[in-house]
Amino acid sequence: MSRVTTAEVCVIGGGPAGAAFAVRLARLGHDVVVIERSAFPRPRIGEALAPSIWTVLDLLNIRDEVAQAGFVRVEISILRWAGGVDENVSPPPGHFGLMVDRGRFDAILLQAARKAGARVLQPARARAPRARPGGWTIPVESAAGELLVEARFLVDAAGHYSNIRKTEPLAGPSTVALSGHWRNTRLAPGPNRIEAGNSCWYWGAPRPDGAFCAMVFVDAAQCSGRRRREIEADYRDRLTESGLLRDCLHGTLDDGVRLHDATPHQSAVCVTENSIRIGEASFSLDPLSSQGVQAAMNSGLQAAVVVHTMLTRAANAEAAKAFYRDAQKDTVERHRVAAARHYAAVAGTTPTPFWRARAAAPVAVPPMPLPPPPAFAGRARLSRDVRIADVPIVDRDHVTLRKGLHHPALGRPFAYLDGVDVETLLQRVAQSDSLEMLGRELARDTSGERGRRLVSWLVERRILVASE
Numbered sequence: 001m002s003r004v005t006t007a008e009v010c011v012i013g014g015g016p017a018g019a020a021f022a023v024r025l026a027r028l029g030h031d032v033v034v035i036e037r038s039a040f041p042r043p044r045i046g047e048a049l050a051p052s053i054w055t056v057l058d059l060l061n062i063r064d065e066v067a068q069a070g071f072v073r074v075e076i077s078i079l080r081w082a083g084g085v086d087e088n089v090s091p092p093p094g095h096f097g098l099m100v101d102r103g104r105f106d107a108i109l110l111q112a113a114r115k116a117g118a119r120v121l122q123p124a125r126a127r128a129p130r131a132r133p134g135g136w137t138i139p140v141e142s143a144a145g146e147l148l149v150e151a152r153f154l155v156d157a158a159g160h161y162s163n164i165r166k167t168e169p170l171a172g173p174s175t176v177a178l179s180g181h182w183r184n185t186r187l188a189p190g191p192n193r194i195e196a197g198n199s200c201w202y203w204g205a206p207r208p209d210g211a212f213c214a215m216v217f218v219d220a221a222q223c224s225g226r227r228r229r230e231i232e233a234d235y236r237d238r239l240t241e242s243g244l245l246r247d248c249l250h251g252t253l254d255d256g257v258r259l260h261d262a263t264p265h266q267s268a269v270c271v272t273e274n275s276i277r278i279g280e281a282s283f284s285l286d287p288l289s290s291q292g293v294q295a296a297m298n299s300g301l302q303a304a305v306v307v308h309t310m311l312t313r314a315a316n317a318e319a320a321k322a323f324y325r326d327a328q329k330d331t332v333e334r335h336r337v338a339a340a341r342h343y344a345a346v347a348g349t350t351p352t353p354f355w356r357a358r359a360a361a362p363v364a365v366p367p368m369p370l371p372p373p374p375a376f377a378g379r380a381r382l383s384r385d386v387r388i389a390d391v392p393i394v395d396r397d398h399v400t401l402r403k404g405l406h407h408p409a410l411g412r413p414f415a416y417l418d419g420v421d422v423e424t425l426l427q428r429v430a431q432s433d434s435l436e437m438l439g440r441e442l443a444r445d446t447s448g449e450r451g452r453r454l455v456s457w458l459v460e461r462r463i464l465v466a467s468e
C-alpha cells in the first residue's frame with residue numbers, strides 16, 4: 001500500500017517557476033507541496049540573467065542570498081549583429097546582470113519556498129497525475145518508496161521536458177543549441193558576447209566556475225541523424241568562423257558538446273478550473289532574449305495570485321483565468337516579435353535560409369503611424385472607437401475586474417492610465433469644457449505635468465477627439 005499525503009496545492013517541479021510560485025502561494029497562507037525529481041545542486045541550461053532579475057529577487061526577498069553566492073556580475077555585453085559591427089549593449093552604469101550557476105541559484109529559490117512554509121519532496125519524481133473528484137492524485141516515487149499526493153489544485157512546473165504531459169507540436173523553424181564549456185581559453189575575461197554567423201548565431205559568457213560557456217544556435221535539421229562526433233566537429237568548425245568566440249578553440253573542451261532544444265513553444269491550454277502550467281511547462285522563449293528564467297519566475301508569481309483567487313474567491317475564478325491567459329499570450333507575443341525583428345535585421349544583410357526562416361515568423365503589424373490629429377483645444381469627447389468593458393487586473397493579492405478602456409490604437413485595454421482609473425477618466429472628460437481644464441482635472445489624481453501629458457497621449461492616439 002502506498003502512503004498518502006494531502007495538500008491544497010501540489011507543484012510538480014522545483015525550478016525557478018515552481019519555486020517562485022511556491023514562495024508566493026505559501027506566503028498567502030496556502031498548504032503547498034513541491035515535488036522535485038533532482039537533488040540540488042544540479043546542472044541546468046539558462047545561466048545569464050538580465051539586470052531586471054533584481055526586481056524579481058526583491059519580490060521573493062532573496063536579493064542578499066543571490067548577491068552573496070559568488071555569481072559572475074555581467075556589466076559589459078557586446079553584440080556583433082547585422083552588419084558585423086560591434087555594439088555595446090551593456091546595462092547603464094551601476095546596473096548589472098548575472099551569470100549564475102543554475103544548480104546553486106535554483107537551490108536558493110527552493111530554499112526560499114521551504115522558508116515560506118512549502119513542503120518540498122526532493123529528490124522525488126512525480127508520475128502522470130490522475131484526476132479524481134475534488135482534485136488530483138499524484139503518484140510520487142522516491143528512495144522512501146511510493147507516495148500518493150492528494151491535492152485540490154495541480155501546478156505543472158516540470159519545465160520543457162516532462163513525463164507528466166504530452167509535448168505539443170511546434171510552430172516555425174526548430175533550433176538546437178550546441179553548448180560547450182571551455183577552460184584555459186585566450187578570451188579576455190568579462191563581457192557577454194552575442195554574434196550573428198552565416199547560418200547560426202553565437203552566445204558566450206564566463207561561468208562562475210571559471211569556465212567559458214560558448215553556444216552555437218543552429219537549425220535542428222543540421223543535427224538530425226548525425227553522430228555526436230560529427231556534431232562536435234561542426235560545433236568547432238562554426239566556432240572558427242566566429243570573430244568573438246573563436247579564441248575558445250585555444251582552450252580545452254570539458255565533457256564534449258551538449259545539445260539543447262532551443263525552439264520557442266507555447267502550450268494551447270495554460271489554465272483550467274483546477275490546474276495551471278507555469279514557466280517552460282507553459283511556454284518557452286527564444287533564448288536570444290536571455291529572459292527565460294525571469295519569465296518563468298514571473299509566470300510563477302502571477303500564477304500564485306491567480307490560484308489564490310481561484311481558491312478563495314470563486315466568483316472571480318473566470319477573471320483570474322482570463323488574466324493568466326492574457327498575461328502568457330502577451331509575454332510570448334512580445335518576445336516573439338522582438339526576436340523576429342532581430343532575425344529580420346540579419347536576414348537583410350545575410351539572406352541565408354537560417355535567417356530568412358526565423359525572420360519570416362509572422363510579426364504583429366505595428367499600428368500605422370497616423371498623421372498628427374487635427375488641433376483642438378475646446379471640449380473633448382471619447383472617440384466612437386472606444387469601448388468600455390471589464391478587464392481582469394491584479395489588485396494586491398487577487399485578480400479582480402475593473403472597467404477597461406479598449407481602443408484599436410492600444411495593444412491591450414487599460415484599467416488605469418498613470419494612476420487614473422477609467423471611471424474617473426470618463427467623469428472628467430464629461431465634465432471638462434476644454435483640454436486645458438481636463439488636464440487640470442486629471443491632475444487632481446496625478447501631478448499637473450502628468451495630467452497634461454496624459455491628455456496629449458489620449459489625443460495623439462485619437463482616443464480623445466473634439467466634441468462636435
Ligand SMILES: Cc1cc2nc3c(=O)[nH]c(=O)nc-3n(C[C@H](O)[C@H](O)[C@H](O)COP(=O)(O)OP(=O)(O)OC[C@H]3O[C@@H](n4cnc5c(N)ncnc54)[C@H](O)[C@@H]3O)c2cc1C
Pocket residue numbers: 012013014015016017018035036037038044045046047048049124125126127157158159160161162163164177260261262278279280281287290291292293294296
Ligand atoms: C539553449 C538555451 C539557453 C538558454 N539560456 C538562457 C539564459 O541565458 N537565460 C535565461 O534566463 N534563460 C535561458 N534559457 C531558458 C531557461 O533555461 C528556462 O527558461 C528555465 O530553466 C525555465 O524554468 P522552469 O522552472 O520553467 O523549468 P526548469 O528550469 O526546467 O525546471 C523544471 C524542474 O522540474 C523538475 N521536474 C521535471 N519533471 C519532474 C517530475 N516528473 N517530477 C518532479 N520534478 C520534475 C526538473 O528536475 C526541474 O528542476 C535557455 C534555454 C535554452 C534551451
